[in-house]
Amino acid sequence: MEIKAAVVREKKAKFKIEGISLDTTLRANEVLVKVVATGLCHTDLTIRDGLIVPFPTPSVLGHEGAGIVEQVGTAVTKVKKGDHVVLGPSSCGECEQCISGHPSYCTNMMQLTFSGRRTDGSCPYHDHSGSDVSGLFFGQSSFANYSLTNERNVVKVRKDVPLEILGPLGCGFQTGAGSVLNLMKAGAGESIVIIGVGSVGLAGLMAAKAAGCTTIVAVDIHDSRLELAKQLGATHTINSKTHKISETIQKEIMPGGLHYALDTTGRNEIITEALNSLRPLGHCVLVIVSTEKLEINGMSLMGKTISFGLEGDSLPDVFIPRLIDLYKGGLFPFDKLIKFYDFEDINKAVEDSEKELPLKQYCECLSDHMDF
Ligand SMILES: [Zn+2]
Ligand SMILES: [Zn+2]
Known part of the structure; x- marks a missing residue:
């Protein structure tokens, strides 16, 4: 045809x-x-x-x-x-x-x-x-x-x-949401930082809110995107052009560190910041990696997990209908993106x-x- x-x-x-x-x-x-x-x-x-x-x-x-x-x-x-x-x-x-x-x-x-x-x-x-x-x-x-x-x-x-x-x-939305729900298994009352709030990051952010996370930190270099992140459930925002991510989190938002970090940048210095924002046993998920060598200070990994997840480790036949149900329930308003x-x-x-x-x-x- x-x-x-x-x-x-x-x-x-x-x-x-x-x-x-x-x-x-x-x-x-x-x-x-x-x-x-x-x-x-x-x-x-x-x-x-x-x-x-x-x-x-x-x-x-x-x-x-x-x-x-x-x-x-x-x-x-x-x-x-x-x-x-x-x-x-x-x-x-x-x-x-x-x-x-x-x-x-x-x-x-x-x-x-x-x-x-x-x-x-x-x-x-x-x-x-x-x-x-x-x-x-x-x-x-x-x-x-x-x-x-x-x-x-x-x-x-x-x-x-x-x-x-x-x-x-x-692809994009199940990657963000799956990273939070399937890989981190974030739950009620937990805390997360999302670094880079493009559509993948925002899908992760909405999933964190739907899962009941009570501290949701959005990081970006564009204020307009941070504003949208706030509307979608971010409790705190950091413009990383002017503020150091881990320092702001550890000093002003959650001393001791967060449970989870979602990195959508794949950049060495940002991944290090993500790890430094976590408490021991925290989990950092990367949704993209760059061709440059990943260099991490071993101390920043203490008790923590770092993983590179593809497609949010989803079983699409189960996960996509679930995301649509969340959307119908008003908990995953991805149409706004x-x-x-x-x-x-x-x-x-x-x-x-x-x-x-x-x-x-x-x-x-x-x-x-x-x-x-
Ligand atoms: Zn894609
Ligand atoms: Zn296979």
Whole structure:
């Protein structure tokens, strides 16, 4: 079938809306989804620019899609035509991590996410000249009006929430919220600092509030973002341009330190500050790491845990519906972080997000959406 996709023709090029063909002779476990909206995440842009992992061009990116099931392969039992779904990351379902309920760390994740082809090597996307177009990015390539995906990528969701806001639950929002609820297991009466309150940090912040944390410190270098953090439940804010994070926490907010720290910057000096803000036995979760060597003063680790979590260590089929229930209950108002763009304006959405969060400084997921 002919679909409309935002194609990356070459490394660092702008997205180009094109008609391309998608082979809809589904394999047994595949699902065809009519995409209603998709989030734009910085991972899309880093891959477009040829950073981190190569993804062969021409290509269709996008990995925060939500839509309606259009067609299912013969072995698919999880969903049927007409179901509302959020598209989550790829995992194999067979390795030890998948079987034990931690598909974010799937052994086969790299191949399933970044090969641009099916596991049998075939390419279901072609342009008008007949050339292969890499698809199945994160198993979904949702920068298109249709997505060919796998049964394991789809999460069935309730129909009484607007589908167009749900896409980022599949990556950015589940990363932030999962870090707090699944990895830290933050609970009532506990304390946390969130460093960097972009959409991932704010999702973590809302999750901390929903979990009953009573001291929630938001840190950023932009006052406007700190203001939003306050509205969403931060009890304290620190502008780290003018105030040292750990000193402010240890002297003015909670002498002895906090229970948890969520770092969304991946920067050495900030991670050290996060660790110094914790009490012994505290847990610091990183959602991004940089290519520079992580250097930590051993003393700042005393009795503490530091971990790098992917996708909030979530089991998407369980966790995404749970986040939607929290949203319906007024406890996870993630819709406040979403801005809509027409699909044709995808390059404008990229421009705006880069203006707000220069790639070099931050490398986290964004909530900017393109509405199809
Ligand atoms: Zn696996
Ligand atoms: Zn992402």
